[in-house]
Amino acid sequence: MTTPTPPLAFPRWDADRAATLDAAQLLLYRSNLLGSDLRITNYGGGNTSAKITQKDPLTGQDVQVLWVKGSGGDVGSMKLDGFSTLYMDKLLALQGIYRGPEHEDEMVGYLPHCTFNLNPRAASIDTPLHAYLPFAHVDHMHPDAVIAIAAMADSEKLTQQIFDGTVGWLPWRKPGFELGLMLQRYQAAHPGQRGLVLAGHGLFTWGDDARACYENTVGVIAHAQDWLSRERVARKAVSFGGEARKSLATAEQDATLARVLPVLRGLASKSGHKLLHVDRQATVMEFVNSRDLAPLAALGTSCPDHFLRTKIRPLIVEEAVYTLQGAELVKALEDKLVAYRADYTAYYERCKRANSPAIRDANPVIILLPGIGMVSIAKDKATARIAGEFYVNAINVMRDANAINTYVGLPEQEAFDIEYWLLEEAKLQRMPKPKPLVGKVALVTGGAGGIGQAIARRMLAEGACVVLADIDQTALDAVTADLAKAHGKDHVRGVHCDVTSEASVIATYHRAALEFCGVDILVSNAGIASAAPLEDTSLELWNRNQSILATGYFLVGREAFRLMKAQGAGGSIVVIASKNGMVASNQATAYCAAKAAEIQLSRSFALEGAPLGIRSNVVNPDAVIRGSKIWTGKWSEERAAANKIGEQDLEAFYRDRSMLKRSVFPEDIAEATYFFAAEQLSAKSTGNILNVDAGNLAAFTR
CATH class of the missing domain: 3.40.225 (L-fuculose-1-phosphate Aldolase)
Known part of the structure; x- marks a missing residue:
């Protein structure tokens, strides 16, 4: 069977690469090529197959094995383990026990009995559609161009006209065993055709080898596209009856x-x-x-x-x-x-x-x-x-x-x-039970810092989508890219945000609304740290602490409250404050006062949020040195000086100062934050403070 070379618009077959692949790998290569273009098939749609000769692991004899995309896979992104493998002789034998269309669903239960080599990948309902066509390689795709023809009232007549009889047509039938037999009977009665259109559904094509099958598939689709384009021009067709209105700016x-x-x-x-x-x-x-x-x-x-x-x-x-x-x-x-x-x-x-x-x-x-x-x-x-x-x-x-x-x-x-x-x-x-935060959106300020990253990773691990907000664009871009690679680009967005600017904060929530259509969890984490003796504390230093740690927390909290109220679905605000909000540290007046303000802000959020189901709680870290950005600047030097120790001794100093004699890490703060974010864990907690400081008697909340 001769097939035309596919147009350049579709992914090209790489003969050099194909020459290095075995039969199963060629099937995967063909599948991934077809799935790479949404004009050929939609995500998760369609199937590909190849009938491959392999040695039976029990008898050592050569047997024919059907490799076919398994249930729930996507041809564009699947790997070899996405294929089901089944004995062809057993699949053919199923026809002998078939009791007719009214019983076709029961045939799915027999497919596991046909499994080759204990393959755990479940076979798709479309397996018979591939098994009962007598071709070594079969593609079933859902191309827009062919479905457009298949969904026309005169689909059968037009299919004959468009393809000059080289492509067959079958009426609508839901996928399953009976459709597989219909394909088998139709092809036997119409030998020599290159494909078959299923009314309202899609396209079947085939070939003697992987490349011939691929080029036949894209060739049929390209032919359909060309015909549609010519007809639209010839008829001076107007899409959807023409324009009724203009788009908004x-x-x-x-x-x-x-x-x-x-x-x-x-x-x-x-x-x-x-x-x-x-x-x-x-x-x-x-x-x-x-x-x-x-x-x-x-x-x-x-x-x-x-x-x-x-x-x-x-x-x-x-x-x-x-x-x-x-x-x-x-x-x-x-x-x-x-x-x-x-x-x-x-x-x-x-x-x-x-x-x-x-x-x-x-x-x-x-x-x-x-x-x-x-x-x-x-x-x-x-x-x-x-x-x-x-x-x-x-x-x-x-x-x-x-x-x-x-x-x-x-x-x-x-x-x-x-x-x-x-x-x-x-x-x-x-399907597996969804993770606890699936369907929820978390906005994390200071998201590019050590604690912010740890919180974001914890939220993403539990299924949330995360908006990272940070003023450091370079760090933000790097962290966003890293998290998107690990958790998928659908789940992560990075937004430049200056929490001291009302306009910037409003724009951040505006972006969250456009990207994810809301926010369910706010983690207010942006921060700085500074130290100076009281008499040396300048108004500039005081104002900087108040602007970022008090005003900034007010602005992001207020906008979260507004958005959560509009959603009408409750929410959780988590304020990352500090032990210093509970007990003052020497020579850190501006910082301690601002952190105390954060705690009081959270209590106010809790008070007004309760009637709306909006909870607000505080996590109080202490001495998170390893992995925390605030210890990379002068804060480290200042705290060492205030405690009369060397900077290299800071972690040991704070660890030994704690009651539990343990260091506190960003992941510990993330775990406490997740507790307050998760309804399953803390639905009845609001206005609370959770210290994560390895034990500090002076900072006890009661």
């Missing part, structure tokens, strides 16, 4: 989102904390500003992968709602969500079957704001971002399908049967 969009998103997030989080992602790319803006926005959005998506990520349909929030202020905005958004949940519940009641799982969270996943863009909502940031990417795929499909023919969404009952499929429910039930 970027600054106005930002201001509106910073005000609206925390409210929206809080209302949608009543069933559990959620995170939001904003997308304002050109494709999204064209759709949300179009004349056909409402009727097309109401049709829902066609591809089941799109639908599973984005729900039956999006919520549209009009300008008349998002331009409101205060209580009126809250009520209008709540009314929109109540109506959406009622509509979703009605859909569930219409479509449920006797054995359907209980209704899930009825809130929308995709929210469209004309003039502004798209917001996606999920339990974590990465899932919210990916849901948005899926809806961009759906937008691309709707644009081309409706411009050239008539777009057809997935029928409601079929959509429900996918969403509440018992096999899908079983997969959800197998």
Whole structure:
């Protein structure tokens, strides 16, 4: 079978690299190439496979083994351990015990019995789709261009016309054993074709070797793209019925989102904390500003992968709602969500079957704001971002399908049967329990310092997203990059912040609202340290301490309070004060007074925050020398002089001074901070002080 060379627009096959790979590695290489371009397939969507001859570990005989992407993987980022491996002879034998379409789900239970070499990777529901096609290499992709054709009312006729009979067509059928047999029968009846379109779903292509399969796949997709482009020009097609309104200016969009998103997030989080992602790319803006926005959005998506990520349909929030202020905005958004949940519940009641799982969270996943863009909502940031990417795929499909023919969404009952499929429910039930801070956002001032970094790492380890705020841009960039590499770029943002500047603090929270749509945890940690005899304490030194440690803590606390109040979902403020706030140190008047102010600020935050579920507590460190930035300047020299010791003896001096004779490290402060941040641990604690000083009798809180 001859296939055309793929266009340069797609990732190119590197023959030199491929020559160094074995059969399994070639499958992985092909998979990663296909998954690297969202026009070929969406995140986590599609499957790739190869039938490879290997020695049976029991008999030593050569057997044919199906390598196929396993359940829950992503072809773009997977490794070799992401493939299931199954005996082909056993997979073929399953046809003999198949009892028909009404029993096809039970066949999933037989797949583990076909496992080759005790591979623990669970086989996907799509395994039969690859096993029963008689080709050594098979790709199943979800390219926007092909799905646009597959989602047209005249999909079958157009597929024949576009590909001149070289690509087949099958009607919609949910993935599973029966679809695998349908593919097998169709291909046997139509030999010589290069691929097959599944209505509303995606594309199957194949080849005799890994490269031929890859080039066939991208060749079919490129052909579809070219045809769509030519047809749009020939028909002078107008996307989505044309423009109905203009986008707001970027600054106005930002201001509106910073005000609206925390409210929206809080209302949608009543069933559990959620995170939001904003997308304002050109494709999204064209759709949300179009004349056909409402009727097309109401049709829902066609591809089941799109639908599973984005729900039956999006919520549209009009300008008349998002331009409101205060209580009126809250009520209008709540009314929109109540109506959406009622509509979703009605859909569930219409479509449920006797054995359907209980209704899930009825809130929308995709929210469209004309003039502004798209917001996606999920339990974590990465899932919210990916849901948005899926809806961009759906937008691309709707644009081309409706411009050239008539777009057809997935029928409601079929959509429900996918969403509440018992096999899908079983997969959800197998997912690990989420970490305690998943869905929450922590803002850490002084985030680039030793204590700030340790706190951020602790929060990230428990699933939180973190905004690092610091005045040291160089250190901030380095720490942000390091944490993003360790925990994923979705979870970390760095923001330059001068806590002494009201405008800078407000801008920091504005950025947090745009990036994560709110803040649930404030760790007020920015700090300096200074020492001087009272008579040598200048007004400048006094004011600097008050500005950073008192005024700065007031400003970041006030803005956290405002944002948490707008969210209406409570929150936790943790003030990193000092033992010096409880008991004065010699020759540190300005520092001690400012640290005492921090403790009193926290008590005030606790008092006013309690009716709103906003807790405020204090962590009092002492002598955190190793890893703390404040000991890298004159503070170290000053404290050594005040205690009449050498700087090299400071850590031993403070350790031996403590009751427990132990040093205190940044990680110890992070652990105490996490205690106050985590609802599971300290939901009933507010207005409290936790000393982390290895024991200092004078600093006892009672």
